[in-house]
Each structure stands twice: as C-alpha cells, then as structure tokens.
Amino acid sequence: MTVALCATAIVVLALLWEVSLPWLDRKLEIRRANRARRADGVGVPGYDPGRERRAEQRARELLKSCVNEEEWAMYRDLGFIRVWGGESDGTGEDVVARDLRGVPYAYLVYPHRPIVAYLPQTGRLLNEYCVEFPDESRPYGSARLPDSDDVLAKWMALKGDERRLITEANMHLPGRQIDPKMLQRDIWRLGRWERERLERERRPPAQTPGAAGPADPTA
Amino acid sequence: MKFLRMRPGYGEQLIAEGDVEVADDQERLVEEFRRQLDQGMWAAVPVISESGRREAEMVRAFEDIPRMTDRVIFFPRAAGGAR
Numbered sequence: 001m002t003v004a005l006c007a008t009a010i011v012v013l014a015l016l017w018e019v020s021l022p023w024l025d026r027k028l029e030i031r032r033a034n035r036a037r038r039a040d041g042v043g044v045p046g047y048d049p050g051r052e053r054r055a056e057q058r059a060r061e062l063l064k065s066c067v068n069e070e071e072w073a074m075y076r077d078l079g080f081i082r083v084w085g086g087e088s089d090g091t092g093e094d095v096v097a098r099d100l101r102g103v104p105y106a107y108l109v110y111p112h113r114p115i116v117a118y119l120p121q122t123g124r125l126l127n128e129y130c131v132e133f134p135d136e137s138r139p140y141g142s143a144r145l146p147d148s149d150d151v152l153a154k155w156m157a158l159k160g161d162e163r164r165l166i167t168e169a170n171m172h173l174p175g176r177q178i179d180p181k182m183l184q185r186d187i188w189r190l191g192r193w194e195r196e197r198l199e200r201e202r203r204p205p206a207q208t209p210g211a212a213g214p215a216d217p218t219a
Numbered sequence: 220m221k222f223l224r225m226r227p228g229y230g231e232q233l234i235a236e237g238d239v240e241v242a243d244d245q246e247r248l249v250e251e252f253r254r255q256l257d258q259g260m261w262a263a264v265p266v267i268s269e270s271g272r273r274e275a276e277m278v279r280a281f282e283d284i285p286r287m288t289d290r291v292i293f294f295p296r297a298a299g300g301a302r
Contacts, residue, residue, distance in 0.1 A: 051228055058230025062223070066265045066292075068273045114300060130300030133225075136259070140228035145294070149225040153294040156263040160277035170299035 051140070059148035067155055070197070078189055081109045081151060083158045085117065095162050096126055108186060109154045111147035114177050115169065123187050128176050129169035220284075222251055224260065224293040231292070239286065252281045252291070260293040 064072045071081050085096060085105045096105055096117045105126065108116040117126040133153045134143035145153065157165040174180050222235040235251040237244030255262065256279075263275045264284055278284050284291060 048228075055228050055230040059225070062225075062231050062292075066273065066275070071273075131297045132300045133295040134298055135225070135227050135295045137226070139226055142227050143295075144227050145225050146227070146230055149230065149294070152292075153225065153261075153297075156265075156275035156292065156294070157261065157277065157297060159275040160263050164277070165297055168297040168299060 048140075052146070056146040056148060059146035059152070063148040063152045063155075066152055071155070073197070074190070074193065075148075075151065078186065078193060079110070080186060081155060082120075082190060083107045083109055083155060085158075085162060095166050107158060108183065109151055109158070110178075111150045112144065114172070115154060115158070115165075116174065116178060116183055118183070118187065120187075123184060125174035125180060125183055128172045128174055128178065129166055130172060130177065131165065131169035220248060220288065221290045222248065222255070222293065223290055224255065225295070234293070249281045252284075255293045259296050261296045263292050263294070264288045265290065265292070 063075065067075070067081065071083075075081050083106060085107055100119075103119060104121065105117055106120050107129075108118065110116075112132075114128040114130040116128055118124060119126065131154070133145055133150060135145060136143055144150075154165070174183065220237060220239055221233060223231040224234045226232050234255070235248055237248050239245050239248065252262065262278045262284075264278055266274050266276050266285065266288065268274050276283075276285070278291070
C-alpha cells in the first residue's frame with residue numbers, strides 16, 4: 001500500500017513538473033528581459049514621488065497664474081474650486097438642466113473626481129459629471145495629469161466651452177462617486193470660507209507700530 | 220507667444236515659442252498648433268474679461284487665438300470618466 005502511494009506521488013510530481021516547466025520558463029524569460037531593460041535604462045520608468053511632486057508644484061504655479069485670486073485661494077484652502085455655470089454659452093440656456101429657468105447654478109471642481117453641479121442658493125445637488133483628461137502618450141507610464149493640471153483643465157473647459165465639456169462627460173445622479181454628505185459639508189465650508197474672507201476684506205488693516213505714517217521713500 | 224502642454228509627470232512643458240509677427244515663427248506655431256490638435260489635444264487661452272476677471276477661451280483654429288495673448292495651453296481632450 002505504502003509503495004503504491006509513493007509511486008502515485010512520484011507520478012503526480014513528475015506530471016506537475018512537466019506541466020509547470022513551460023510556465024516557469026516564461027516567468028524566467030520575463031524576469032531576464034526586465035532585468036536587461038533596467039540595465040539598459042530602457043522602458044517605462046517606475047513611480048518617482050519626487051518627479052510627481054515637482055510636476056504638481058509646476059501645475060500649481062500654472063493654475064495660480066490662470067484662475068482668479070479668490071479661486072486660487074479657494075483651491076489652496078479648501079481643495080476645490082467653484083465655477084459658476086452658464087457663463088460661456090451665449091444662448092442663455094442652462095447647460096445642466098432646462099428646468100432651472102435662469103436659477104444660478106455652479107460646479108464644484110475637484111482634482112481627479114467628477115465635477116458636481118449644484119444650486120448655490122439651496123445647496124441642492126444636481127448631477128455628477130465624470131470626466132477625465134487622459135494623456136495617452138503616457139510619458140512615465142501614467143495617463144494621469146497632476147492634480148492641479150486636472151483642475152485647470154476642467155476650469156478652462158468650463159469657462160471656455162461648458163456645453164462641450166458637459167456633453168463629453170458621463171452624467172450621473174449625485175452620490176455615484178462622491179459622497180453627498182461630503183459635498184454638503186464642502187458647500188457649507190465654502191459658505192463659511194466666503195463669509196470669513198468677506199469679513200477680512202471689510203476689516204480695516206491692522207496698524208502695526210511704526211507703520212502709521214507714510215513710508216519713507218529714501219529708506 | 221508660448222505654447223504650453225500639460226503632461227503627466229511634468230506639469231506644463233514648453234513645446235513652442237515664437238513671435239506671431241515674424242513669418243517664420245508664425246508658420247512654425249501654426250504647424251505645432253495643428254500637430255497638437257491632431258494628437259487629440261484641446262487648446263485654451265487664458266484671457267482677462269472687460270470686468271477684469273480671469274477667464275479662458277477654447278480655440279479650435281490658430282486664427283482664433285487672440286493676437287495679444289502670450290500663451291496657449293494644450294491639454295488632453297476630455298473623455299467620459301468612470302461609468
């Protein structure tokens with residue numbers, strides 16, 4: 001009995017070896033090819049956090065140079081930008097819904113997340129517009145723009161041709177990808193941020209010692 | 220006028236630069252503009268409105284670029300995201 005079991009086990013092992021040999025060969029071949037490519041410096045470079053950080057820094061500078069001062073401050077402080085809708089279309093028609101009848105609407109623009117249309121007066125969420133700007137040249141293996149470039153692309157497309165962007169996007173009801181509670185919280189944060197900003201602007205500048213008089217031009 | 224292109228891993232890249240008043244430069248810019256659009260890029264021009272607000276205009280032809288603009292930004296065309 002034991003001899004029979006041992007013989008069966010040997011046969012099974014031999015068969016497994018036969019079956020797995022081509023698979024092992026393929027794996028070894030891939031590993032050898034990858035090692036050779038790395039040695040030659042050819043192929044897609046790996047993820048480099050330093051490069052991505054530098055790219056994001058450049059993208060932030062570009063965004064700052066293109067959007068309005070309060071929009072930049074909004075992005076810096078809150079992580080998103082509100083863009084008013086219906087500004088780029090000369091027809092006077094609302095792009096997101098025909099039944100708005102002129103009620104002002106706006107979009108919340110997040111990096112690499114859907115654009116969310118909502119009514120600022122009531123906070124009612126209208127739609128999510130899932131849109132991407134994939135760069136298929138994939139210089140470093142990824143088609144994804146830096147965060148701030150993604151926001152700027154959405155901002156420019158909404159400002160320049162809202163209808164075209166919305167037409168290209170996949171429309172969903174709110175809550176498909178972004179938690180509506182998070183959106184409501186962001187709308188509330190935006191309202192508070194705007195009030196505080198307004199108060200700061202209304203407040204007279206603080207007098208610092210020695211700064212009361214006019215600056216000495218010869219200093 | 221500068222042509223900038225958004226690219227993954229780079230931020231923006233300067234892809235062409237020239238003076239539109241100089242014929243050779245303009246020809247080169249027109250060629251580059253067409254090449255970018257052929258590659259599926261969208262082109263936008265940051266502008267300042269009469270009220271002083273910063274806005275953007277999408278341009279589909281070189282002739283549509285305002286003469287006074289100093290930069291054109293190219294970015295990949297929009298595609299519908301997660302279904």
